[in-house]
Each structure stands twice: as structure tokens, then as C-alpha cells.
Amino acid sequence: xxxxxxxxxxxxxxxxxxxxxxxxxxxxxxMMWTVxxxxxxxxxxxxxxxxxxxxxxxxxxxxVLNAMVWLAGLDVPEDGVRSSISKDELDANLDPKKR
Numbered sequence: 009x010x011x012x013x014x015x016x017x018x019x020x021x022x023x024x025x026x027x028x029x030x031x032x033x034x035x036x037x038x039m040m041w042t043v044x045x046x047x048x049x050x051x052x053x054x055x056x057x058x059x060x061x062x063x064x065x066x067x068x069x070x071x072v073l074n075a076m077v078w079l080a081g082l083d084v085p086e087d088g089v090r091s092s093i094s095k096d097e098l099d100a101n102l103d104p105k106k107r
Contacts, residue, residue, distance in 0.1 A: 040071065042078070050079050064098050066091070 042052045052075045062068050073089035 040075070042075065050081075052079060060102065061098070064093060064095060069093070 039056045040052065040054045042050070044050050054072060054075070056062060056068065057072075069091055070088045073091060074084045077084050077089055
């Protein structure tokens with residue numbers, strides 16, 4: 009679940025922190041979910057992609073790649089989708105931050 013720093017941060021929009029969010033500190037939260045409809049349609053939602061450096065974390069990347077393979081109707085490898093990326097590759101197309 010999100011840290012208290014995230015829950016209390018100045019960037020909580022529009023005017024947080026919110027009472028109901030503060031009241032639920034420490035509770036487990038889902039950051040990814042899937043659905044498979046009876047007609048075969050599939051979907052997944054994921055809330056973890058906002059912090060760019062997360063994509064450099066192999067288990068983080070693997071769970072998203074596994075979900076994409078599953079969505080495509082393919083078999084997910086037993087050990088999951090393997091991928092690697094260097095810090096330079098990860099940062100290659102980042103736009104400079106405006107200050």
C-alpha cells in the first residue's frame with residue numbers, strides 16, 4: 009500500500025489529504041487486477057506505472073509483461089516473461105524535467 013508520505017504529500021489532488029484515505033492507512037490495496045469475460049474478452053488495470061524508475065525493477069516489469077502476454081491469449085512462461093533493461097536504456101527517451 010502507499011506510504012504515509014505519498015498519502016500525505018503536497019501533490020495529493022485536488023486538496024488532500026482526504027479523511028477516508030487517512031482512515032484506511034495500512035490496509036492492503038490492489039495495484040493490478042484482471043477480468044476475463046464469459047465471451048473470452050480479457051482486460052487488466054494497473055496503477056503502478058507513474059514512477060518511471062519502477063520500470064527498471066525486474067519483478068515489477070515482469071508482472072506487467074505477463075499480463076500483456078495473457079491478454080494476447082498466449083501462454084505465459086512458467087517463470088514469467090524475461091526482460092532486461094539498463095538504466096541508460098530506461099532513461100534514453102525521458103524528456104528533461106521542467107523546473
